[in-house]
Amino acid sequence: MSRTPLLRPLSLHLMRAGLLLALGLPASGWADEARRSYQVPGGSLGAVLTRFAGQAGVSLSVDPALVAGRSSLGLAGEYGVEEGFAALLQGSGLILVSAGPGSFTLVRQAAPVEGAHVLPDINVHGQGAAPAADAYAGGQVSRRGSLGMLGERDYMETPLSMTSYTREILQNQQARTLADVVANDPSVRSTNPAGGRFEQFSVRGFSLYNSDVAYGGLYGVLPTYSIDMEMVERVDILKGPGALLGGLAPNGSIGGGVNIEPKRAGETPLTEFTALYASAGQGGGHLDIGRRFGDDQRFGVRLNAVRQAGDTEWDHQHMDREATVLGLDMKGERTRLSLDIGHQARDVDAPMERVGLAAGLKVPDAKDVHHNFAQPWSYSRAKDTFGAVRGEYDLSDNWMLLGALGARKGDYDFMRHAVQVVNEAGRFTVSPRAFQREEDVVTGTVGVRGWFNTGAVGHTLNISLNRFDLTFDNSGARYANGVSNLFDPVTLPAPGAPLADDNPTHTNTVLSSLALADTLSFADDTVLLTLGARLQRVEVDSSEPGEPDQRYDERATSPAMGLVWRTTEQLSLYFNYMEGLTQGQVAPETANNAGKVFAPYRSKQLEVGAKYDMGRFSTTVSLFRIEKPSYFTDAQNNLSADGEQRNQGLEISLFGEPLDGVRVLGGAMFLDAEQTRTANGRNDGNRAIGAPVVNANLGVEWDLPAIDGLTLSARVIHTGNQYLDAANRQKVDAWQRYDLGARYALKLGDKDVTLRASVENVLDKTYWASANVPDGTATGLTLSTPRTWLLSATVGF
Template sequence: MLSLSAPPVFIPVSWADNVDRRSYAVSAGSLGVALTRFATQSGVSLSVSPALVNGRSSAGLSGSYSVEEGFAQLLQGSGLRLQSTGADAYTVVPVTEDASTLEIAPTTISSGHVADDGVPYAGGQVARRNSQGLLGSRDFMDTPFSMTTYTSQTVKNLQARTLNDLVASDPSVRATNPAGGRFEQFTIRGLSLFNSDVSYNGLYGVLPTYSIDMEMADRVDILKGPSQLINGISPRGSVGGGINVVPKRAGDKPLTEFTGSYASDSQVGGAVDIARRFGEGDQFGMRFNAVKQSGDTTWDHQSVNREMAVLGLDFRGERLRLSTDLGHTQRDTDAPQERVLIGADAKVPDAKDVHRNYAQAWTKARTEDTFGTVNGEYDLSDSLMAYAAFGARESNHDFLRHNVPVSNDAGDFSVLPRDFTRDESVRTAMAGLRNWFTTGPVSHELNLSASYFYMDFTNGGARYAASPSNLYNPVAIPTPGTPTRPDAEVYTQNRFTGVALADTLGFFDDRVLLTLGARWQRVEVDDWRNGAKGLTGYDEEKLSPSGGVVFKLSEQLSLYASYMEGLSQGKIAPSTSRNSDDIFAPFISRQIEVGAKYDLGTFGLTASAFRIQQPAYETNAVTRVFGPNGKRENKGIELSVFGEPLEGVRLLGGVMFIDSELTGTVGGIADGNRAPATPEYNVSLGAEWDVPALQGLTLTTRGIHSSSQFLDQANSKKIDGWERFDLGARYAFKVSDKDVTVRASVENVLDDRYWVSAGASDDSEPGLSLSTPRTYLVSATVGF
């Protein structure tokens, strides 16, 4: 077996007979198309500079080949050769030796590990390929929608502890909950995304409900727009987009890393990352990640203790590929921040005057999640693959909390303590077939998939006597004693089933890719209160069509258009409403999107225009009853940049403009108004510079901006726009042949106080989220 860490060696193309071979059929035509099709069929990642293959052709191939032999056949006479960049990852470079030989070169990735996120794009911050559920893994230039894939390198360099820390780099995504709160929640394209709607290797409901640790992530895919065709209905019905976390896998080279970390005020932690392959041909792999971090945050009497351990195992055979992931997380937060609710007679408070934590010192959030998945793929033939996955999670959550309902301009509010428990149980599964074939000059990738999701949860708790406090001058209140009344015990069952069929047709040597598909979905929800069957359950189903087309004008430029729609679970009334926990009927969302993608090889640009329609919900300011009120239409434009436009200079970010309009509201009162909690534009832009005078030193900066947002459908109150600036540096060097990387950054350098969000734009929990004060982050990673 060849070691990728060895010096380059040259292997004759007609190498050993014991190399695994499969039958392939790739038609003659464009070299870039032929290479991409072969990489897809063989299940490897390929990164190709468009400038190298533009204008070149390939004679194609038909027969039994190993991966390397197949690429060599396709590249014959092109003046190019294959070069390995890691585990199942390759690139193409000009021939510098005899064209009849294949060079297996060492990987240049730091620490010798190449993750299973495919070949990183230039600069290493995003990946070319991403997971698209039903449609499999595809290059971003071949997809008819907007999608960004952040690599584990980006997670490390941002020192991202949770998903909240990572998504700030994306202008289409914003956090809607305080960073020091009980749970994380986001918006994509102005529409809510709950943590429970974040998938794990394509499976919903498996990851922890309230916060997701980033040390477990090898890649994070962010898809913009409804994704029901790709992944099916999500547990909470998010439609603005989807997030998928891909677990880590062992690469071909052993990995042992330890990272020590510090975050202000006094959070100290350590993390380990260990990977090994073993067995004949390194068929078996093991990857273990664990972290423990605890201490005080920058907020008064707030502390966070988090623990995570995830074990990933995999097997890669000639036709069979298996993997399993087992994880456990625990998070204990004292004095978690809550959203600030603004009463009808109160103005929007000035965030600059809020200097202390308004949550009581005795409030707490205790969450514990145990989860696991099993994934498998089997090549039934050279053109037909079967796949299946199963996931499960058991969770226990315990909160002692209070809302912050400001009732007047002085900032007064009543502390109404609530003891809240939630126990969850999830079972989910999917299975499918993927078939590659041709009919005349047209290629096909046919996908058939069935999915099942089950979750039950029980909510319970009690209420305690109210006490006065103030947003600007919080009053310390004794720990609550005897409850004044118990809450009803609410038991809910969710069952989602679906079947999807899609075909991607390739015309003109795959220069035109047309995807047509539909997903049948059934949503069943039942609930019980104190053992009595509720009245808000339902059982509904719908067939949702979707489609998209990609037109490759050249190897560098792709144009696309798509239509996506899907059925989503109905909203659930919040605890702040009079009809708390009521469940509403499912609703349909629709999106039309057009866009362009430009790949310069080292620098990429994407642009998209979209329109999403769905029902609007609100809690009536007078009756405090939550329910539907009209429709909302989000129309927007996104521009994004990524890559390394100049050697040693990397950019990542973009801008999103959005026009969110309400129609059909009760009495037409809010028609034409802007939907709540939706800024007109967001900007996120990060830059890195490798200092030429000192090898290994990189300076970083990031700027984030969101414009003003309204709090209500009447547009009577709003928060101002805000900016946040981050600065950082990292230095990579060696100590006794050990790789060491030291990272330091300051988030919110100017220590500005502002309202980050006016709440979730289309769901149950309105309210203001306060920015996090200036925070210092320091970490050191040592590779053994």
């Protein structure tokens, strides 16, 4: 059995606690004790046992050699002393023996001791099905998140800024795609219209693409253009470059990363159906079924299926989305396996486009835009089939072999047109273009993790080998132009025969790396030092008829260091330095040099922060600095490299339930994003494109004491002003969005029912939500989404 509870599959039922209490007391000595509430954060087993003993008011002596390399999720809830120690020591082969009244010593389990008390069966929740013990007070944020090759850790022992959103908040906020989830985070903003062809984000002022969102630690497996949330157990958002943790991000995201954990079958049988409705006529439903089978519920099956279709808030726009994901898992004495297989399809008629502006034009007032300016005959069709298999095998009590293999096939078909406004009257040329893309991804990782001591220093050693292989083919055609207007759109005839075909392009990208990291623990695990490096290789081979092939083969070694100091049980101080080699940008289809692949580049981050846990309320404060090469679209509409971008700032995040029935979630980011080393110094010192000075979020939930089961919610989102151009002449005003919601949980007969209603952008304000894409690969303004009503009803059978 694994010696690392942080890595066990969820809902593990304890067959026998195996904890023998040789207390010289009657068997009921502890069992008769009153239960009380405990809040013991997860971490190393030695530290967690010590914390629990302190809260329980007993003395515990622990030999560090016995607990070296072992971890625990901690406890949250009401326990007796007996139950608490049983849950923490389950399956460890360790027992407690009496050392006097209220004093105990930890030893290895041998033959049963005469007069010992065998604890009853206890259900212990581990990784996978959102157990209450994993969630922080309030249930909106998980105490732990995935750090890639370093495994899962309690956020207080993580040398990064990290927030992990639970399935509970995704469901209560009626999140449909990843964009709905990241709206909770002040450091993350959506940079593409909600009704557009694809979703894209910025983290700390740098782009994050869907292809850089990990699925259980694997890049490129999830759908490229949007990711439905019904399949998701937890969303981890990590800030800063993560090259050491997960290898090279396929599209070069460095401001931060997102990891999505798939759902797993829990111990309790689950059958839920959720009826869905979004304003303007989008109806549908979501089915969620989970079961465990076999001896000791060894085998698990989780099925999620969703379908939603109908008109959206935009003129002549229709959306149809569907997804089905099957998750299987098996847990044995030393082996844990899982398999996820999914298919997602998304069709959008008249998808919203970004709005580009000619140089020197004043940014138009978004309030003057009242209609969808995309042509009714434009469309977006995206289909993705994907899967991943993962496994862990305990070689011994101190060494574990782990690996994962994922794949995806994507087929995409677009009929679109750019929106490039050329005068203050709002005129733009409609240049229809058909665009097809096929993607094939195979990615995998294999590694080994070990725990050992050298004297008083504990070690967690990780070795990881990663490979990511992407092949994509692009083709398309151009059609006759027309003219329309941003403020008064003109409906043009559907395109006829194409005027010209685009040159097809074929690109193969191979990202491979070998990483080594050691987490050293000192002073009873109060100091954790992670030292590591990743040897990276980027190979790109791109070909286009009539053009010379573009080939890159770059290698680099990227060091990383992270330090955590648990100064007290409530306060952690942390520091990290990370470097990464990142694949160069690819010029978008809107650029004249579309498809051009730029050389790989290095990025660097330095960060220092503090995390304070008050038991029911937690906050993180961090200072960061990130540097990377920058790109911009020149006057000839070519994507070009130009100098560097340096983003530095202050982040504050907070979450928890400071008062009974009152939950808060939010924070702020203050960002100084500066252009440096630009050509001839022309833009040195200017603010970077699409980088607000201030972002702030605050969400509040309140369980009304007068009406059992009724919860009210409110959220405000603020984004500061931004620049659309590198010269800082085109400025976008700051904006605020207000959301309101309510839910009511009740019983109908023997059925659990939850009714939810929410309205986003309750004031129906129109504004430019984003200015451009922060890496400069495409120009454009993102229009806000109109007031949107969301309704759902979940019934448990």
